[in-house]
Amino acid sequence: MAGDKSDGNWTYGTYLELDRLLQLQGDERGVSRDEMHFIIVHQTFELWFKQVIKELEGVRDQLGASSVPEEAIPSCVHGMRRVTEIFQLMAHQWGVLETLTPQGFLAFRDGLGTASGFESYQMRELEIVLGLTPEMRGSNFDPLNQFRKIAEKDPTQKHALDRLIRANEKPSLHEVVRAWVHRTPIMGSNPGDEGDMEVVSKYVNDHLDAFERHSKDQEAAMMLSGGMPPEAIKARFEGARIQVRDFLLPNGQFDRSRAGLLFIESYRELPLLTWPRALVDAVVELEEAMVKWRHAHARMVERIIGRRVGTGGSSGVDYLDATAAYRVFTDLWGIRTVLVRPELRPRIERPEFYSFSSVSD
Ligand code: HEM
Numbered sequence: 001m002a003g004d005k006s007d008g009n010w011t012y013g014t015y016l017e018l019d020r021l022l023q024l025q026g027d028e029r030g031v032s033r034d035e036m037h038f039i040i041v042h043q044t045f046e047l048w049f050k051q052v053i054k055e056l057e058g059v060r061d062q063l064g065a066s067s068v069p070e071e072a073i074p075s076c077v078h079g080m081r082r083v084t085e086i087f088q089l090m091a092h093q094w095g096v097l098e099t100l101t102p103q104g105f106l107a108f109r110d111g112l113g114t115a116s117g118f119e120s121y122q123m124r125e126l127e128i129v130l131g132l133t134p135e136m137r138g139s140n141f142d143p144l145n146q147f148r149k150i151a152e153k154d155p156t157q158k159h160a161l162d163r164l165i166r167a168n169e170k171p172s173l174h175e176v177v178r179a180w181v182h183r184t185p186i187m188g189s190n191p192g193d194e195g196d197m198e199v200v201s202k203y204v205n206d207h208l209d210a211f212e213r214h215s216k217d218q219e220a221a222m223m224l225s226g227g228m229p230p231e232a233i234k235a236r237f238e239g240a241r242i243q244v245r246d247f248l249l250p251n252g253q254f255d256r257s258r259a260g261l262l263f264i265e266s267y268r269e270l271p272l273l274t275w276p277r278a279l280v281d282a283v284v285e286l287e288e289a290m291v292k293w294r295h296a297h298a299r300m301v302e303r304i305i306g307r308r309v310g311t312g313g314s315s316g317v318d319y320l321d322a323t324a325a326y327r328v329f330t331d332l333w334g335i336r337t338v339l340v341r342p343e344l345r346p347r348i349e350r351p352e353f354y355s356f357s358s359v360s361d
Contacts, residue, residue, distance in 0.1 A: 024043065025039050025040055025043070026039055031108075032107070032108065034100055034104045034105070034107065034108065035108045037096070037097075037099070037100070038097070038100065038105075038108070041093065041096055041097050042117075044093065045090060045093070046120070046122055048086050048089070048090055049120070049122035049123060049125075049126055050122060051082075051086065052083050052086055052087075052126050053122060053125055053126050053129060055079045055080075055082055055083050056079075056083060056126060056129045056130060056173055057129060058079055059076045059079045059080060059173060060129060060170070060171070060172070060173045060176055062075060062076055063076050063173075063176045063177065063180055064171055064175075064176035064179070068180060070275070073275040073276070073278075073279055074275060074278075076279060076282075077275070077278045077279050077282045080279070080282035080283060080285075080286050081282055081285070083286050083289075084282070084285045084286045084289045087286070087289035087290050087292075087293045088289050088292075088293075090293055091289070091292050091293040091296045094296045094297060094299075094300040095300075097300055097304070098300055098303060098304070100304060101304075102303075102304055102305065102306070105304050105305065109305075109311070112311050113311070114311055114312060114313065115311060115312075116310055116311040116312030116313075116314075117312070118310065118312035118314065119146075119150065119312065121147060121157075121160035121163060121164065124143035124146075124147070124164055125163055125164055125167050127143070128143070128164060128167040128168050128172065129167050129170075129172060129173060130172060130173050130174060130328050131172030131173055131174025131175060131328045131329075132326060132328050136326060136327070136328060137323075137326060138322065138325070138326075139322070143164055144161070144164055144165065144168065147160050147161040147164055148161060172328075173283075173328075174328050174329060177279075177283060177329065177332075178257045178331070179257075180279075181257050181260040181261050181264065181276070181280070182256050182257040182260055183260070184259075184260030184261075184263055184264060184276065185272075185353065185354075186199060186200050186203055186256075186259055186260060186263045187199050187200075187202075187203050187263075187348070187349040187350060188349055188350030188353035188354075191256060199349075200254055200256055200259050201254050203259060203263070203346060204248050204249065204254045204259050204262070206346035207248070207262060207266070207338075207340070207345070207346055208244070208245060208248060208249070210340045210344040210345060210346060211241070211244055211338065211340050212241060213344060214340045214341060214344050215237055215240060215241050215244075216237075218237070219233060219234070219237040222237075240337075243337070244337060244338050247334055247337070247338060248262065248338060257331065258331055258334075258335065261280065261331055261332065261335045262335055262338060262339075264276050264277050264280055265277070265280070265335050265336075265339060266339060266340075266345050267345070267348060267354070270348070270351075270354040270355075271354060271355040272353070272354040272355050273354065280332060283329055283332055284329065284332050284333070287327065287328060287329050287332075287333075291324055291326075291327075294320065294323050294324040294326075295321075295324040297320055298317055298320035298321050298323075298324060301316065301317055301320055302317045305317075
């Protein structure tokens with residue numbers, strides 16, 4: 001079973017470069033069991049981040065092509081699902097860290113200095129590939145500025161800055177998903193087809209009428225229940241209707257991407273929309289898994305360090321809880337608010353275009 005890389009006749013150890021890998025957990029510094037576990041958990045996260053970046057870049061490049069072949073979509077969905085699985089696995093991995101007692105962590109915490117997950121360049125890179133912008137963070141925190149400062153202090157870290165700059169120069173997954181749903185055929189009409197604007201505009205307006213009817217029915221039912229003052233009910237439903245109108249008709253104009261998403265979500269049963277809806281679902285599942293992972297990180301941190309300031313100098317748990325509010329794919333979340341009961345949807349035009357074998361009302 002002996003072999004080495006030169007003749008391709010690997011052993012388990014040479015293939016995985018185990019000797020190198022197993023030298024990186026601080027044995028030479030004589031770390032405690034607690035600290036070695038702390039290092040290994042971080043390293044496994046970073047290994048998974050590496051795979052996540054590779055998957056997300058692959059999906060971004062495939063989906064970002066000017067014309068995306070049909071067979072590329074299943075491969076994108078597959079990549080997104082793998083990333084979701086990884087985040088779900090990582091969300092459970094916090095449990096291993098929770099075997100560290102607060103006192104056990106304090107025993108070596110000061111030795112970390114200002115080192116913090118806040119400086120994980122792979123985390124920042126995957127956020128950039130997804131499309132998380134400084135504005136979306138709310139705090140306007142810009143990882144590029146952060147890593148510029150780190151590289152100034154320590155030039156050996158310039159490679160991290162370069163990676164982030166390169167990722168930032170490419171379109172994000174958020175942008176390519178938006179461009180892709182923009183091309184959704186709506187009521188049998190494609191962008192660039194003659195009369196496409198009219199078809200899409202009619203569809204959006206018909207849907208808004210349906211939403212208005214649905215919302216007024218719900219308002220009337222709530223009025224009857226008598227649980228809240230009528231003015232409060234009226235104001236709440238009126239506000240929701242305005243929000244939905246603004247979402248589908250920003251500045252009074254329809255947004256073809258949002259209209260495409262609305263179409264995919266509303267007519268999920270159409271055969272031609274099978275893969276588009278699988279892709280949209282996969283993106284939402286991925287973002288949900290990330291949010292849960294961020295939330296679980298905050299709870300683990302609360303349990304181990306309470307409300308202390310983080311080693312990176314942030315407010316700690318409060319900062320981490322704020323990161324769980326990040327949303328990149330806001331339209332994919334927003335579209336849920338806009339849907340109506342199936343029987344209220346505008347009647348589908350050109351059903352044969354979506355490969356109906358028989359048409360039913
Ligand atoms: C005892 C274990 C841990 C504690 C107490 C802890 C605590 C914290 C705190 C307080 C922050 C906020 C920034 C700061 O002020 O430092 C933070 C950020 C972060 N931590 Fe942890 N952490 C732990 C383990 C981990 C592990 C294993 C990872 C895996 C890579 C990780 C990844 C991150 C990341 C990526 C951030 C940045 C979050 C963001 O800005 O969105 N942490 N951590």
